[in-house]
Amino acid sequence: MIEINNVTKSYTMGEEKISALNEVSLTVEEGDFMAVTGPSGSGKSTLLYTIGGLLTPTHGNVQVNGSMIYSLTSKERARFRRENVGFIFQTFELLPYLTALENVMIPLSLAGEDSRDQEKWALEALEKVGLGKRATHKPNELSGGEQQRVAVARGLVNEANILLADEPTGNLDQKTGDEIMSLLRELNDEDGQTIIYVTHDQSNAKLADKVVGMIDGRIVTRINQRN
Numbered sequence: 453m454i455e456i457n458n459v460t461k462s463y464t465m466g467e468e469k470i471s472a473l474n475e476v477s478l479t480v481e482e483g484d485f486m487a488v489t490g491p492s493g494s495g496k497s498t499l500l501y502t503i504g505g506l507l508t509p510t511h512g513n514v515q516v517n518g519s520m521i522y523s524l525t526s527k528e529r530a531r532f533r534r535e536n537v538g539f540i541f542q543t544f545e546l547l548p549y550l551t552a553l554e555n556v557m558i559p560l561s562l563a564g565e566d567s568r569d570q571e572k573w574a575l576e577a578l579e580k581v582g583l584g585k586r587a588t589h590k591p592n593e594l595s596g597g598e599q600q601r602v603a604v605a606r607g608l609v610n611e612a613n614i615l616l617a618d619e620p621t622g623n624l625d626q627k628t629g630d631e632i633m634s635l636l637r638e639l640n641d642e643d644g645q646t647i648i649y650v651t652h653d654q655s656n657a658k659l660a661d662k663v664v665g666m667i668d669g670r671i672v673t674r675i676n677q678r679n
């Protein structure tokens with residue numbers, strides 16, 4: 453469902469050219485639960501954002517569900533993201549002045565859904581991550597793990613078939629991080645959502661069906677752990 457073909461993403465910093473991604477090719481199948489590992493600066497986030505339609509490659513192409521996402525106009529690509537991709541970030545990225553429920557409603561609001569549906573679906577998503585009772589809380593009234601669960605709910609509320617998580621447990625303690633990982637695993641098992649997550653943590657990588665290891669903008673290992 454996701455085909456990355458020979459993707460290079462280069463940045464020029466003064467005299468120096470940095471290849472954040474260097475001729476990367478990767479296939480992700482529908483329902484994959486995939487971990488991306490590698491040292492800091494190896495290109496993991498760049499790979500994730502390229503897959504999600506947020507970062508145009510310098511060379512190469514990315515095909516998702518049959519469409520070349522970087523051949524679309526930026527408006528079409530924004531629509532593609534809204535309908536197909538959910539993002540979860542290390543720093544949660546919740547809006548502080550909105551309640552948990554309102555934060556989860558954002559993708560639905562952007563998609564122009566009816567406001568009553570927005571509330572209903574957002575509440576369902578919060579219930580799914582075990583936070584139905586925290587709907588009216590603001591982010592600063594929630595623990596780190598709860599904030600990340602709100603972010604997970606926001607990532608899944610539009611029923612996107614692809615969930616991209618950039619170090620989703622990076623700012624959480626071990627136990628809370630494990631809970632977030634089990635939640636992602638559950639979403640993958642039960643709803644068959646395709647999930648790609650970046651992690652530094654070996655035990656988190658062990659949960660994946662497939663693990664991709666990166667160094668210096670290249671994929672250097674590909675392991676299939678599915679039994």
Ligand SMILES: Nc1ncnc2c1ncn2[C@@H]1O[C@H](COP(=O)(O)OP(=O)(O)O)[C@@H](O)[C@H]1O
Binds near residue numbers: 463465470491493497
């Ligand atoms: N916007 C940018 N401008 C210049 N260099 C960048 C930019 N984004 C990322 N890079 C560089 O690309 C490389 C890969 O970055 P990144 O994908 O964030 O790595 P990782 O997520 O594995 O830590 C790094 O050397 C980083 O400094």
Ligand SMILES: [Mg+2]
Binds near residue numbers: 498618
């Ligand atoms: Mg990163």
